[in-house]
Amino acid sequence: MATYLEFIQQNEERDGVRFSWNVWPSSRLEATRMVVPLACILTPLKERPDLPPVQYEPVLCSRPTCKAILNPLCQVDYRAKLWACNFCFQRNQFPPAYAGISEVNQPAELMPQFSTVEYVIQRGAQSPLIFLYVVDTCLEEDDLQALKESLQMSLSLLPPDAMVGLITFGRMVQVHELSCEGISKSYVFRGTKDLTAKQIQDMLGLTKPAMPVHPAHPAQPQEHPSISSRFLQPIHKIDMNLTDLLGELQRDPWPVPQGKRPLRSTGVALSIAVGLLEGTFPNTGARIMLFVGGPPTQGPGMVVGDELKVPIRSWHDIEKDNARFMKKATKHYEMLANRAAANGHCVDIYACALDQTGLLEMKCCTNLTGGHMVMGDSFNTSLFKQTFQRIFSKDFNGNFRMAFGATLEVKTSRELKVAGAIGPCVSLNVKGPCVSENELGVGGTSQWKICGLDPTSTLGIYFEVVNQHNAPIPQGGRGAIQFVTHYQHSSTQRRIRATTIARNWADAQSQLKHIEAAFDQEAAAVLMARLGVFRAESEEGPDVLRWLDRQLIRLCQKFGQYTKEDPSSFRLSDSFSLYPQFMFHLRRSPFLQVFNNSPDESSYYRHHFARQDLTQSLIMIQPILYSYSFHGPPESKR
Amino acid sequence: MSQQGYVATPPYSQSQPGIGLSPPHYGHYGDPSHAGSPPGMMKPAGPLGAAAPGGMLPQGHLPPGPHQFGQNGAHAQGPPLQRFPGPPPGNSAAPSYAPYPPSTQSSYPSPVSTSSVAQLGTQLSAMHVNSYGSGMAPPSQGPPGPPAAAAAFQGPPRSSQPSILQPGSQVLPPPPTALNGPGASPLPPSTHRQDGLPGPAPPNAQYQPPPPPGQTLGPGYPLQQANYGPQMAGAQLSYPGGFPGGPAQMAGPPQPQKKLDPDSIPSPIQVIENDRATRGGQVYTTNTRGQIPPLVTTDCTIQDQGNASPRYIRCTTYCFPCTSDMAKQAQIPLAAIIKPFATIPSNETPLYLVNHGETGPVRCNRCKAYMCPFMQFIEGGRRYQCGFCNCVNDVPPFYFQHLDHIGRRLDHYEKPELSLGSYEYVATLDYCRKNKPPNPPAFIFMIDVSYSNIKNGLVKLICEELKTVLEKLPKEGQEETSSLRVGFITYNKVLHFFNVKSTLARPQMMVVTDVSEVFVPLLDGFLVSYQESQSVIHNLLDQIPEMFADSNENETVFAPVIRAGMEALKAADCPGKLFIFHSSLPTAEAPGKLKNRDDKKLINTDKEKILFQPQTNVYDPLAKDCVAHGCCVTLFLFPSQYVDVASLGLVPQLTGGTLYKYNNFQVHLDSQQFLNDLRNDIEKKIGFDAIMRVRTSTGFRATDFFGGIYMNNTTDVEMAAIDCDKAVTVEFKHDDKLSEDSGALIQCAVLYTTVSGQRRLRIHNLGLNCSSQLGDLYKSCETDALINFFAKSAFKAVLHQPLKVIREILVNQTAHMLACYRKNCASPSAASQLILPDSMKVLPVYMNCLLKNCVLLSKPEISTDERAYQRQLVMTMGVADSQLFFYPQLRPIHTLDVKSTTLPAAIRCSETRLSEEGIFLLANGLNMFLWLGVSSPPELIQGIFNVPSFAHVNTDMTLLPELGNPYSQTLRMIMGIIQQKRPYSMKLTIVKQREQPEMVFRQFLVEDKGLYGGSSYVDFLCCVHKEICQLLN
DSSP states (O other): HHHHHHHHHHHHHSSSESBBBBBBEHHHHHHTTTOOOOOEEETOOOOOTOOOBSSSSSOOOSSSOOOOOTTSSSSSEEETTTETTTTTEEEEEEOOGTTOHHHHOOGGGTTTTTEEEEEOOOOOOOOOOEEEEEEEHHHHHHHHHHHHHHHHHHHSSSOTTTTEEEEEEESSSEEEESOOOOSEEEEEETTTOOOOHHHHHTTTTTTTGGGOOOOSSSSOOTHHHHHTTSSEEEHHHHHHHHHHHHOOOOOOSSOTTBOOOOOOOHHHHHHHHHHHHHHHHHOOOEEEEEESSSSOSSSSSSOOBBBBTTTTOHHHHHHTTOOOTHHHHHHHHHHHHHHHHHHTTTEEEEEEEESOOSSSHHHHHHHHHHOEEEEEEEEHHHHHHHHHHHHHHHTTTOOOOOOOEEEEEEEOOTTTEEEEEEESSOOOOOOOOOOOSHHHHHHHHEEEEEEETTTOOOHHHHHHEOOOSSSSTTTOOOEEEEEEEEOOOSSSSHHHHHHEEEEEEEEEETOOHHHHHHHHHHHHHHHHHHHHHHHHHHHHHHHHHHHHHHHHHHHHHHEEEEETTEEEEOOOGGGGTHHHHHHHHHHTTTTTTTTTTTTHHHHHHHHHHHHHOHHHHHHSSSSSSSEEETEEEEEOOO | OOOSSSSGGGGGGOSSSSSOOHHHHHHHTTTTGTTTSSSTOOOOOHHHHHHHHOOOOOOGGGSSTEEEEEHHHHHHSSGGSTTTSSHHHHHHHHHHHHHHHHHHHHHHOSSSSSOOOOESOOOOHHHHHHHHHHTOOOOOOOOOOOOHHHHHHHHHHHHHHHHHHHHHEEEEOOOOOOGGGHHTTTOOOOHHHHHHHTSSSTTSSSOOOOSSSSHHHHHHHHHHHHHHHHHHHHHHHHHHHHOOOOOOHHSSGGGGGGGGGGGGSOOOOHHHHHHHHHTTTTTTEEOOOOOOOOOOSOEEEEEOOOSSSTTTESSSEEEEEEHHHHHHHHHHOEEEETTTOOOOOOOOOOOOOOOGGGGGGOOOTOOEEEEEEEOOEEGGGGGHHHHHOOOEEEGGGGGGGOTTTTTTBBBTTTHHHOSEEEEEEEGGGGGEEEEEEEEOOOOEEEOOOOHHHTTTTTTHHHHHHHHHHGGGGGOOOTOOOOOOOOEEESSSSSEEEOOOOOOOOOEEEEEOOOOGGGOOOOHHHHHHHHOOOOOOOOHHHHHHHHHTTTTTOOOOOOOOHHHHHHHHHHTTOOOOOEEEEEEEEOSSSSTTTOOOOOOOOTTTTTGGGGGOOOOOHHHHHHHHHHHHHEEEEEEEEEEEHHHHHHHHHHHHHHTTEEEETTOOHHHHHHHHHHHHHHHHHHHHHHHEEEEEEEEETTEEEEEEEEESOOSSSSOEEEEEEEEOOOOOOOOEESOOOOOOOTOOEEEEEEEOTTTTOEEEEEEEEEEEESSHHHHHHHTOOOHHHHHHHHHHHHHHTTTOOOHHHHHHHHHHHHHHHHHHHHHHHOOOOOTTTTTEEEEGGTTHHHHHHHSSSSTOOOOSSOOOHHHHHHHHHHHTTOOOHHHHHSSSSESSSTTTTOOOOOOOBOOOOGGGGOOOOOEEEEEEEEEEEEEEEEOOOOOHHHHHHHEEEEEGGGGGGGSOOSSSHHHHHHHHHHHHHHHTHHHHHOOOEEETTSSHHHHHHTTTTTTSTTOOOOOHHHHHHHHHHHHHHHHHO
């Protein structure tokens, strides 16, 4: 066996998983003494060009509380056509389709190299991709023009059967009906009025089916889709129409007096977008793309008043509890984010303005739904244009690099429990035998919803070893974890990706060296950083730093070799050697330090940090300085 | 009992010192001996009771003949009155009358003497007939007249009064024999007949009573009795207590009236024709204070020489009493009906526009009255004394001018504000909202696109019409294109706004579903210039009918529609007018939602007024908001059932808009009427965002205002808009004594925004006389204006008081005014004589018409919406419109002289005037009827309808076929003339004699007994007479 480094790398490439510890301390007590929790960073949809999906459905463990997916770690009795679940030890019959199974004729999911398998689910209606553009019109003329062009361009990138919708807002919110001929029609809402989902749907006429059926026309099955399709139409039908509509889009016509900000009803616009999708495509993947050119200045979710002389809140104001609108606005957007997440809709925010745009308040919309957050100075910059284009980039199969409405389920063998996850997800509140009482990140559940994700979306998942010290695990025992991701592929298929991994247990007292050697300091640094950033969202900055410091000290205490009172004697083994350095950079990174950053910027950095894969995260923690020369490839410098 | 007046202010209710006014009494005029018994009771009042069939009232017989109804001069002269075919009396009378107004003053110095008096008496002698006429008839005509008149007038007025009263008071308990007639004394009816019939025929005249008295009476009488009993009971009870007559009464056509002599009672037609004969076609100059203008029905040319033209202001009286005691005594309302934007015929000078530049109009420092001919320049022209408050002001330097030898400024004739009664000022920024010049106004068209309107083709019709009518938006003088902007909204239970900006390739529709808190979704592109956006607008108008073709939305909203329009105007910062085309009860969930509350059970109860009040309290504040933002609402209603006009119409009424109603609208029949109204309404002269102030000279002030107005305080009359057809009636009360020297001056100033967005002031000045003699007051009254005032004040009172009380008060006040005249001004005569002042000769008949109007008639047969509609119409009517509305024009068509361009002479609105061989045209300003007698001449039928016979005539048509023959051409020309100048397009109904629809037509024969109650003219006159007798005693 190769080095741990190679092992780790191989595992990452195959399964998209990296653990802080690759040999697990076998008791709860020992695990806690390891300081860095047992955790992994998981990239659920890691791009695997070499992994063609299988065109059948997974075989599940028949125990209702388990339902683990058949995997290479399962014991299989080929003669009896039985398999034993490696999580709950339930013995299961193979389904009839597996009748021909034998040692030499194994299905893919039993082969060791297929620890990750992707299944395509055939049943159920396929739902189209849905894109709802929510566009701010309180922009400068050239900004708006650039944005319009980007949007028109994006239409050409969409598959013809993708559904699109358009909401524009400024002082008012306009929901454009795309199906009408001859006249462009839109529903207009006041930007100051908080409407419930029911009201919105009533006003958009989405709740019509209650109407008594006309005796002359017996039940028309066509009725329902036609209603929802007024606002969301397949792109091939309304391509021209929508392109024209976008072309005709004007700046918000309401006059903005001197010394005032334009009135921008972002809160209501988003609320209507969420309400519209909720009423038309619940539980179907969809992407709300919100383009804003400034802060919301009226209605629910307003972040700052329209008086220019009152600047938008700064960290200073927030510390002084001087941000008048922050709490209310945050609450508004949180409520929306949760509703969107519950329906599997993700929200992107593309904020381009020189000043802050209220990302602090709106961050939960992207963070909870797995949407993108883009921050730029203007829509008329290549930064925005290219970023936006990349959203629609395609993989080697010509499919979008995006997936929708995913649920991630984590199953553990009985010595382990799930403590929580940190990433662009929300809890689905599924209690089960493998859910820990101690929460790290978003906990208390074994399932999370990730409404929008791409091949790089990465979560940190934290575990707790629950095996008691006095119940030793037999030598050679392995702990197993299965990650099951249900999602809507961009080709509109429903898919399941199952990754099952196992690691050796080791007694920390007798085999500490093993455990130490199997420490993945990079993963550990990222996982600790995520914990720190997660804490920073709710705690005071200094407290978080103190906590990080204490963890580092405890780790050094545990694994360092030193003579008391002699600082120069301190040594850390290779597998730990870089870790303190990461912590050092993390301490001064914009993820934890807010000095010189606006609240929006901090939110923006944290947003990205909580979803990037390991390499990106490390770079973000510890920027690399490259030196370029004519004589060779760039070299990284300290 | 009825002491509390229906208008909150006291004068109505003040009990009169001289005349005990006690309503119950007059209910009993049938038998004076029962005077003490309660009103409205049905007890037999005497021997006749037994005789009356069906136990109907004995009093019923009273109207018959014995009354000697004084005739006016023309009648005395000859046959004119007799029947329609008669030659227009005007022709013969014209030369014979002395020039009227000047002679009045000069020839009768005594203030008490009336220039002419109509007397009605029980006595049969011809003397009465003549005596009234003395003033009018040229001496040569009626020899018996002048002596009588002379006797009457020469007697010292003061002393004569007691003599008149005295017999009355003595007489009351036991009526004197002379009084028998009117008092319905228990004498056998036949006696009355015989007494009565010869009466009306003046012995010396060629007059032929239509039915020979002897023949008709015998057989006729019982029949009459049978019909009359109930009828009179009805009439009698009506004023104190409603009309219990019921359908039984309606069944019988009032044939018996034939046996009375309707020609012997004052005829409105005669009065109109006389005035036309004397003053028609002449030039009326307004150079004298307090002169009485020609009647509204008379065409003449008016020359402004210092007082406002009567087209702008008409008064109930042109001579105010000097003291409030006098005013109370006479009970004649002091009111002016002001129509500030009245249309002026092309041969009269349009208003001059005065521009003082930045300094603005010259105004009195104290009372803020505007410079006008009533300002007296003194001290060589350096100062002037305000005619209204008497304050002495310095003349601003720029305005200084020397005075001539008679103290008049040298530039008197150069400055309109010094020499004219009416003129306009350019207003300065001080007169603008927020001190900014206003934006040009906007018209917003709001179309109900609910299922029914789409289905019946109305939406298509409107959209098609708008395409052409928008070409004719009103513009200011020399403007090339109208500065008005236009906007479009359609709605059912949600609202659709349209962006029709000229740069758009196609219109954009914006749906606002938040009807609970409606707002304007767009700013730019909603209100556009028609010229610039023409193609987009046409595109839109083409699409609207199709866009909603599949809609099956039945529910509508209403208040949010108005609010949306108002908000749009507010957002655009301009005044404007909303044209709403609506057809149903707004039942959708939204503010102003209405439910069907039409409850016939409330009729004839104290709660009846509820039916005239708006259903919710949403509309009143909405109207207030509209007025505050200069948003006028005109509503076109197309109801097929109850739509609650009282609620829907409130905003149009209070914002100076117009309400049009087309019941059961059918595109193929009613389009023309509607389209004419629409065109007319869009094109008519209009001022926006107006505020009117009526200033008066010291001693009296304006106290009450009626019309399409909103009042936030007691003096400023706010109008979101005022057009050429809207009039405001202003009532005046005394503050103090008025002096005969200075008279009573009125200045009405209207600040408004023109259609091109210019702020202007329109000033009308009128000087009235004052007198301490009641006679002068009575001499200067104008009955048409009085009726306008009575109608408006009564219709306003309908909201607060039971109809019964209102009717009572109207009758009482009529009687009171006449009794006061009789007591104080008329020459001594028998108490039983009914003496009417010349100026009020037709007051009873008009008053009766008012009382019979469906608004005041509590009858479940009449739709509540129709009553609310008519109530609302009358509230903004000018004098000419109200005159026609209450007393329709009835003209014979079969006697048409196809070569002449003059209209055939009108005849009185009574069935007796119709003939089976005739065709008649009746018009009241809202409806037009072409009545075809069963034996109409076939050549006429052929000429008009292009069908061979009466039976072939299709009564469904609402337009006459356009045929080339002279009958058709002339008839259509006549209809055109009648329609001209009327604010509403009249719906034409073809009525055949003895067919069912004739019932509708009959309602307009206002001198007859009403179909749904309401007494005939004759009966009412008797009732009033009785009442007067009571008062005099």
